[in-house]
Amino acid sequence: MEDQFEQIIREKILSAIDASLPTLTRRDAVIPDIKGKAMAVIGMRRAGKTSFLHQCRADLIAAGRTPAKLLYFNFEDERLGEMQTSQLHLIPDIHLRLFPDPAGEPITLFLDEIQRVSGWEVFVRRLLDTPGYELFLSGSSAKLLSREMATSMRGRAWEIAIQPFCFHEFLLHHGHDIPQNPGTLTSQKNATLDNRFARYLEIGGFPEAQNLIPITRRQLLQGYIDVLLLRDVIERHAVANITALRWLVRRLLGSPAGLFSVTKFSADLKSQGIPISRESLYDFLSHLEDAFLLQTVPIATDSEKRRQVNPRKVYPADTALIPVFDRSGKANTGHLLETSVFIELQRRRAEVAYIKTTHGYEVDFLARYQDGSEELIQVCSSVEDSATLAREVRSLQESAALYPTARQLILTLESRLPFPSAPPAITIQPAWQWMLDFSTALHKA
Numbered sequence: 001m002e003d004q005f006e007q008i009i010r011e012k013i014l015s016a017i018d019a020s021l022p023t024l025t026r027r028d029a030v031i032p033d034i035k036g037k038a039m040a041v042i043g044m045r046r047a048g049k050t051s052f053l054h055q056c057r058a059d060l061i062a063a064g065r066t067p068a069k070l071l072y073f074n075f076e077d078e079r080l081g082e083m084q085t086s087q088l089h090l091i092p093d094i095h096l097r098l099f100p101d102p103a104g105e106p107i108t109l110f111l112d113e114i115q116r117v118s119g120w121e122v123f124v125r126r127l128l129d130t131p132g133y134e135l136f137l138s139g140s141s142a143k144l145l146s147r148e149m150a151t152s153m154r155g156r157a158w159e160i161a162i163q164p165f166c167f168h169e170f171l172l173h174h175g176h177d178i179p180q181n182p183g184t185l186t187s188q189k190n191a192t193l194d195n196r197f198a199r200y201l202e203i204g205g206f207p208e209a210q211n212l213i214p215i216t217r218r219q220l221l222q223g224y225i226d227v228l229l230l231r232d233v234i235e236r237h238a239v240a241n242i243t244a245l246r247w248l249v250r251r252l253l254g255s256p257a258g259l260f261s262v263t264k265f266s267a268d269l270k271s272q273g274i275p276i277s278r279e280s281l282y283d284f285l286s287h288l289e290d291a292f293l294l295q296t297v298p299i300a301t302d303s304e305k306r307r308q309v310n311p312r313k314v315y316p317a318d319t320a321l322i323p324v325f326d327r328s329g330k331a332n333t334g335h336l337l338e339t340s341v342f343i344e345l346q347r348r349r350a351e352v353a354y355i356k357t358t359h360g361y362e363v364d365f366l367a368r369y370q371d372g373s374e375e376l377i378q379v380c381s382s383v384e385d386s387a388t389l390a391r392e393v394r395s396l397q398e399s400a401a402l403y404p405t406a407r408q409l410i411l412t413l414e415s416r417l418p419f420p421s422a423p424p425a426i427t428i429q430p431a432w433q434w435m436l437d438f439s440t441a442l443h444k445a
Contacts (some may be wrong), residue, residue: 002262004338008079008175009090016072021058023050025173025207028347029160029438031056038124038153041138042293043162044317045232046224049138049205050074052162056136068099071109074119085119092127115139115413121153125422128156148163163292164205164318166347167197167340167432168439173210184430190415190430197432198413201336206319214323221324225249225293232291235259237283244269244276245284252314254293254325257338259311260296292317295346300353300366313354315342337413337431338364340380344435350375361395366403374406381413383428389420397427 029052030040041049057070073091075083092109101107114137127133136155137159172176176196178321179185185193203209206224209217229249239245247269252260262281269276288294296312311425316322319336326332345352345367349445355363355376365377376399383389389410396408410422419428 005083005087006090006271008077008096009094012073012077013071013091013095016074017068017099020234021056021061022051024055024165024379025165025169026161027052028166029162030171031160033160034158036128036389037156037158038128038135039155039160039409041136041160042292044164044224045228046206046208047162047164047292048318049162050112051207052160053112053138055425057108057110057426060294064109066101069101069105070108070110071095073112075111080116083117085117085123088117088120088123092133098186100192104132106132106134108136108295110136110138125153125156129386148358161346163343163347164320165207165210166205166344168202170200170205171196173207178226178440180440182440185414187417190417193432194416194430196416198366199335200432201319201333201340204318205319206318209320217320218324221320225253225321225324228291229291233284233287235269239284239287240276241276241280244274244280247274248281249274249288249293250325252288253316253321254327255314256316256322256326256332256335257313257342260314261311264311285402293321296353297342297354300355310356315339318343333413334379334381337381337411341365341377341379341411341431341433344438348438355395355399357395357398358403361391361398361399362404363395363399366399366406374403374405376400376403376408378410379422379431380410382415382416383410383412383420386420389422393422393426397423400425 027048043049045275053072057072060070061067071091092107094229097105111124114124116139117123124135124137127135148418156189165173169180179189179193195217203217204221206221206330207218212220229245232244233239234242246257248265251265261279262285265354266276285296289296293317298307299310300306301310316339319339321337322335342352342365345365347370348365348367350369352368353366355366357363363376364379365375367375367377369375376396378392378396380388380392383392392410396410400406400408408426410426410428411432411434412419412428413432415430422428
């Protein structure tokens with residue numbers, strides 16, 4: 001059997017080294033300069049993890065590295081189905097025989113879908129402890145999670161989250177100009193970006209879905225969800241009550257940016273003749289979050305009890321997933337916009353909560369960043385109506401009393417300058433400008 005694997009591995013190595021690098025849209029994710037750690041690329045299925053590995057390989061080649069020392073190896077190959085941990089050493093061994101390096105240039109392995117081999121963590125730890133090896137890992141999101149690797153690899157992995165295209169990447173993918181100073185554009189350029197942002201909210205950021213007609217895009221995304229549920233939830237966690245799981249997914253993705261209570265949903269299922277415990281529903285919700293299909297946001301509070309008893313807000317991984325389950329027939333631009341802002345906050349690695357004030361006012365997001373700064377964010381499609389603006393301002397002002405150092409923002413769907421006047425502490429700007437400001441700063445850093 002080992003002789004058979006040797007031949008397959010040899011063929012795959014030679015094929016990968018000879019293959020031309022694909023032409024891909026550049027992703028904004030940053031690789032930290034940290035030695036001795038495996039770079040673990042995680043995210044929802046079809047978000048672009050494999051493409052990102054190829055981007056990293058291309059960057060290293062551009063920096064002067066020898067292509068033969070940068071090996072991409074994909075384990076999603078039926079011929080490797082019975083491969084054991086004890087046979088993984090064949091990959092670096094055969095590669096070294098094929099491409100010996102007396103100069104001692106490091107070898108970087110890009111191991112895609114390595115979780116298909118049980119016990120892969122032991123092999124990866126050993127390579128990390130071997131001088132001259134660098135590792136990038138990628139796999140189905142529910143099987144290559146930071147929480148699992150933190151235990152199995154004892155802090156030897158660095159998590160890099162890959163999500164569907166952000167707005168900056170969307171513009172780049174479609175060949176549109178990227179404004180260098182998003183806040184100082186002409187009215188005509190603002191209007192152009194308004195239209196492109198509306199298109200972005202509609203078709204989302206999954207790379208394969210970009211140029212599809214609506215009905216084909218919906219079928220593609222439905223397929224993504226079906227595969228994710230089967231492989232990353234049902235099979236992985238041995239879920240027996242599949243009916244309840246699918247009802248849960250329909251409810252969560254069909255009510256984006258809405259409040260969700262496990263207790264209430266459990267009662268709703270029982271009224272439909274689908275009995276299930278609240279504990280099982282909490283488990284399902286955790287599995288869906290682990291697979292990056294959706295994320296939940298708690299209420300902002302220092303009380304753990306209040307956090308537990310209050311409902312959470314739910315957001316899908318991409319705005320394009322919303323029409324797949326929304327049966328209202330409405331445009332739901334407000335939900336699309338709010339979801340896109342939440343996804344951007346995730347991209348910025350913010351700790352996110354929603355606020356409910358003592359007078360019952362709500363602020364969509366309290367974002368706490370790793371540098372200690374905070375933002376209070378209201379998302380509103382339009383602030384042209386004076387009553388709407390007054391409501392948003394009132395919510396921010398009452399919340400600002402609790403978080404006095406937080407920057408206060410109202411993010412809108414369109415520019416339509418000039419915006420109505422607001423208190424000096426509150427900034428009103430298009431959501432796309434807020435997004436591009438961050439991406440522009442990231443690329444200038």
